[in-house]
Amino acid sequence: MIELVxxxxxxxxxxxxxxxxxxxxxxxxxxxxxxxxQDDCQTCFMCELYCPVDALYVSPHDxxxxxxxxxxxxxxxxxxxxxxxxGWGKGRSPGAANDTSYLMFKAMQRTPGH
Amino acid sequence: xxxxxxxxxxxxxxxxVLVIGGGPAGTWAALTxxxxxxxxxxxxxxxxxxxxATAPSGTGVWYVEPTEEQREAAMKSREALGGxxxxxxxxxxxxxRTYSNMNDLALAGYPFPVDDEGKSYRRSLxxxxxxxxxxxxxxxxGVRILDHSPALELLADEHGVxxxxxxxxxxxxxxxxxxxxxxxxxxxxxxxxxxLGCNVLTGDGYLIAAEAGASLSGxxxxxxxxxxxxxxxxxxxxxxxxxxxxxxxxxxxxxAGSQQGRSVIARTLQxxxxxxxxDRATEDxxxxxxxxxxxFFLSFDRIGIDPFTQxxxxxxxxxxxxxxxxxxxxxxxxxxxxxxxxxxxxxAATRQFICGxxxxxxxxxxAWAMSSGSWAGEAAxxxxxxxxxRRERREPKGAGxxxxxSALASAGDVQEWTAAVKREVEPFxxxxxxxxxxxxxxxxxxxxxxxxxxxxxxxxASDAVKLREAQAMTATARWMYASALARRETRGMHKRLDxxxxxxxxHYRLLTGGLDEIWVKPETAALSRLEVxxx
Numbered sequence: 001m002i003e004l005v006x007x008x009x010x011x012x013x014x015x016x017x018x019x020x021x022x023x024x025x026x027x028x029x030x031x032x033x034x035x036x037x038q039d040d041c042q043t044c045f046m047c048e049l050y051c052p053v054d055a056l057y058v059s060p061h062d063x064x065x066x067x068x069x070x071x072x073x074x075x076x077x078x079x080x081x082x083x084x085x086x087g088w089g090k091g092r093s094p095g096a097a098n099d100t101s102y103l104m105f106k107a108m109q110r111t112p113g114h
Numbered sequence: 115x116x117x118x119x120x121x122x123x124x125x126x127x128x129x130x131v132l133v134i135g136g137g138p139a140g141t142w143a144a145l146t147x148x149x150x151x152x153x154x155x156x157x158x159x160x161x162x163x164x165x166x167a168t169a170p171s172g173t174g175v176w177y178v179e180p181t182e183e184q185r186e187a188a189m190k191s192r193e194a195l196g197g198x199x200x201x202x203x204x205x206x207x208x209x210x211r212t213y214s215n216m217n218d219l220a221l222a223g224y225p226f227p228v229d230d231e232g233k234s235y236r237r238s239l240x241x242x243x244x245x246x247x248x249x250x251x252x253x254x255x256g257v258r259i260l261d262h263s264p265a266l267e268l269l270a271d272e273h274g275v276x277x278x279x280x281x282x283x284x285x286x287x288x289x290x291x292x293x294x295x296x297x298x299x300x301x302x303x304x305x306x307x308x309x310l311g312c313n314v315l316t317g318d319g320y321l322i323a324a325e326a327g328a329s330l331s332g333x334x335x336x337x338x339x340x341x342x343x344x345x346x347x348x349x350x351x352x353x354x355x356x357x358x359x360x361x362x363x364x365x366x367x368x369x370a371g372s373q374q375g376r377s378v379i380a381r382t383l384q385x386x387x388x389x390x391x392x393d394r395a396t397e398d399x400x401x402x403x404x405x406x407x408x409x410f411f412l413s414f415d416r417i418g419i420d421p422f423t424q425x426x427x428x429x430x431x432x433x434x435x436x437x438x439x440x441x442x443x444x445x446x447x448x449x450x451x452x453x454x455x456x457x458x459x460x461x462a463a464t465r466q467f468i469c470g471x472x473x474x475x476x477x478x479x480x481a482w483a484m485s486s487g488s489w490a491g492e493a494a495x496x497x498x499x500x501x502x503x504r505r506e507r508r509e510p511k512g513a514g515x516x517x518x519x520s521a522l523a524s525a526g527d528v529q530e531w532t533a534a535v536k537r538e539v540e541p542f543x544x545x546x547x548x549x550x551x552x553x554x555x556x557x558x559x560x561x562x563x564x565x566x567x568x569x570x571x572x573x574x575a576s577d578a579v580k581l582r583e584a585q586a587m588t589a590t591a592r593w594m595y596a597s598a599l600a601r602r603e604t605r606g607m608h609k610r611l612d613x614x615x616x617x618x619x620x621h622y623r624l625l626t627g628g629l630d631e632i633w634v635k636p637e638t639a640a641l642s643r644l645e646v647x648x649x
Contacts (some may be wrong), residue, residue, distance in 0.1 A: 018261065019161045020164070021159075021164050021166070021313075022160060022313055023160070023262060042311065042313035043310075044164070044310060045170060046242070060348075060414075060416045062308050062345070062346065062347050078416060081415075082412055085408040086240070086408060093225075094243055095240065095405070095408060096224070096225045096226075096239075097225040097228070098227060099226075099406055100227065100405040101172070101238035101402075101407075104403065104406055105237060107396075107398070107399060
């Protein structure tokens with residue numbers, strides 16, 4: 001579930017408010033979106049991918065947790081890690097070009113039962 | 115709701131084609147309709163590009179080289195699993211269309227992987243990249259997209275369906291789109307189980323289609339459960355091909371597996387936790403899995419579990435009809451429903467034509483979504499044009515407006531009703547291991563629930579959407595179980611404990627429909643292929 005909108009990183013672009021399929025965020029007067037409906041979060045991680053400054057943290061749990069703070073998340077390299085893996089962002093190339101599913105399928109065909 | 119069409123909406127648009135749903139099927143439908151010269155509006159309950167089961171995930175695609183040998187093997191591979199309810203004519207058309215659409219995606223810039231020898235591989239798609247590209251293509255084609263704009267009902271008149279109306283959840287405004295043809299591509303129903311990306315998939319399209327008079331088909335094939343870590347929403351059953359399943363004490367659960375052995379996992383989960391470890395993956399396979407589906411490892415990495423070397427607890431999350439094969443019934447190859455002007459595509463439509471009563475994962479569904487979406491888009495555009503000047507004079511009204519409203523529902527009421535539906539569809543003892551007695555009792559409770567929810571009215575726009583979801587899930591569960599009661603045999607994913615074998619006399623597809631009174635009947639059209647060698 002979404003646990004963090006970093007107000008030190010957020011540039012108030014509103015992308016997360018727009019792209020969240022279950023409308024978890026609301027705009028706020030400060031410009032930094034607020035998590036208005038955490039219960040509606042389906043833990044799909046899409047907001048992290050669309051955040052241009054890695055200001056969001058979605059915990060892998062399907063329920064609210066006592067999440068680590070921003071400093072700890074940044075230090076452990078978690079903030080922005082999924083976006084990096086997908087290869088989105090300036091100077092990166094799409095991870096889809098490295099999709100090795102075809103190698104998995106080939107190996108599966110060699111395995112009896114597939 | 116109800117009389118939305120006669121009251122002025124805040125946003126009023128006119129188009130040749132209205133597409134409801136912006137996942138793979140909806141975006142292909144919008145693209146192909148626009149390519150025919152049609153004006154197109156696409157509405158999405160969430161956000162076209164991130165909504166639905168595909169966007170946050172990765173999926174194999176039923177992309178098969180057009181050689182006779184490979185196509186034959188591809189068609190044959192799932193026929194028995196699906197209980198011989200699929201149709202080779204449809205399979206061939208889907209294989210052809212998927213092949214050409216995937217090659218079209220490459221031309222449009224999808225970065226398919228290329229091996230050392232320069233060969234491009236097109237058998238899988240990564241959801242975020244795929245759906246970002248589809249949104250860009252749809253916009254470039256001149257399609258007007260309304261995000262966060264769930265459809266609450268269809269508009270219809272004596273000529274058939276002529277648009278839809280709904281709300282914009284960001285503002286609470288209402289919208290109405292009058293259209294010559296409407297394509298429902300709003301996905302299946304996973305009953306808010308939090309299976310990855312599935313919480314927007316609550317059967318809304320089934321309900322509005324049924325209100326307009328459409329039928330459903332294959333709704334007994336609606337009990338797909340996916341394996342996921344207990345702590346996580348990431349459902350990727352295919353990866354558990356390389357798992358061994360364990361009891362808490364570390365001994366192996368015999369017979370448990372990702373494909374045939376899911377019932378063993380379910381049975382075990384009824385009394386104790388089940389653990390998994392992907393210890394059957396080779397070193398190579400481990401790195402391929404990571405590059406293929408980064409989303410699968412996200413949960414593990416963040417929690418600090420190595421799924422290849424450490425045991426982790428798993429559960430089964432209901433995917434309902436999303437990876438079942440039931441949905442809106444189609445009457446021909448254009449993906450038309452029996453209601454003039456109404457088309458259905460993707461998971462919203464039945465996938466029995468290519469899968470019969472079983473689909474193991476995303477591959478066939480992805481192929482079906484892009485193929486059926488394309489056909490529906492093309493046919494809807496042509497249909498809208500044939501209406502000509504008559505279009506302008508139509509005043510279609512809400513197809514759900516017959517409903518009498520009796521009580522104002524609070525947010526708490528809606529939550530309670532949603533929980534009540536989930537209590538009927540999530541338990542393995544009702545939905546997975548089916549019997550006459552349990553299904554009959556459940557139908558009784560669901561009918562009672564329907565009588566309550568159908569007359570409720572929500573006080574505001576966002577509650578109206580959740581109320582509509584509760585109504586749609588209740589209706590969906592009733593069609594599922596009425597169909598499950600009618601099929602007195604075991605076929606495809608439909609398991610009847612009281613009828614454990616397949617019955618050759620029931621080798622037909624089942625249609626269902628109705629709102630207050632649910633009906634079920636065998637499809638009259640003969641299956642094109644005889645059932646063979648069922649063991």
